Amino acid sequence: MTTPTLHPSLEHLAFLVGEWQGLGVVGYPTITESRYEQEVSFSHDGRPFLAYISKSWLIDDDGARIRPAGAETGFWRPGKQPRDVEVMLAHPTGIVEIYVGEAVFTQIELASEVVARTETAKDVKAFKRLYGLVEGDLAYAVDMAALGHALQPHLSARLQKVG
Numbered sequence: 590m591t592t593p594t595l596h597p598s599l600e601h602l603a604f605l606v607g608e609w610q611g612l613g614v615v616g617y618p619t620i621t622e623s624r625y626e627q628e629v630s631f632s633h634d635g636r637p638f639l640a641y642i643s644k645s646w647l648i649d650d651d652g653a654r655i656r657p658a659g660a661e662t663g664f665w666r667p668g669k670q671p672r673d674v675e676v677m678l679a680h681p682t683g684i685v686e687i688y689v690g691e692a693v694f695t696q697i698e699l700a701s702e703v704v705a706r707t708e709t710a711k712d713v714k715a716f717k718r719l720y721g722l723v724e725g726d727l728a729y730a731v732d733m734a735a736l737g738h739a740l741q742p743h744l745s746a747r748l749q750k751v752g
């Protein structure tokens with residue numbers, strides 16, 4: 590099958606497309622800081638959205654995987670204005686998020702507009718995410734307001750393009 594052409598409304602998100610892999614650090618006041626490995630995929634089929642899948646594993650000091658950690662999947666969509674971005678994500682922990690934000694060159698800033706939780710999910714209130722290209726790598730940071738704590742860092746990582 591030929592590779593579909595990226596939908597013109599996704600031009601501001603084109604830099605995300607591909608397979609990414611790299612390392613990050615997870616922390617929060619309630620948990621022990623750890624390092625993680627992550628695989629991320631942004632793909633498209635010619636329609637005006639990117640499909641997104643992320644998997645991660647906690648790793649030990651030698652970089653060996655200890656166990657699976659955060660996973661999320663969803664869709665990145667163009668918004669009303671040319672630079673606008675809408676993101677919908679679902680997590681296996683009973684959390685669903687809708688983000689809105691803006692792409693400026695190769696940097697995207699997102700703020701959660703809706704955070705919905707199942708009855709058994711942890712008490713998360715809000716998120717902010719910042720994604721950007723750094724020397725060809727995809728770097729990001731995620732701030733989280735949860736368990737009564739104000740918005741503060743939970744994740745940061747730098748991923749290399751692998752496909």
Ligand code: HEM
Pocket residue numbers: 615617619620623625627644645646647658659660661680684711712713733735736743744
């Ligand atoms: C690369 C992605 C992520 C990694 C590696 C990660 C890792 C962790 C780890 C290791 C913990 C400690 C508890 C545990 O072992 O499960 C944790 C807690 C938590 N994470 Fe994440 N996480 C990730 C993404 C996310 C995302 C996207 C959200 C929000 C939807 C989230 C929300 C939480 C919450 C609410 C807690 C509970 C804190 C507590 O109970 O004290 N995490 N995370």
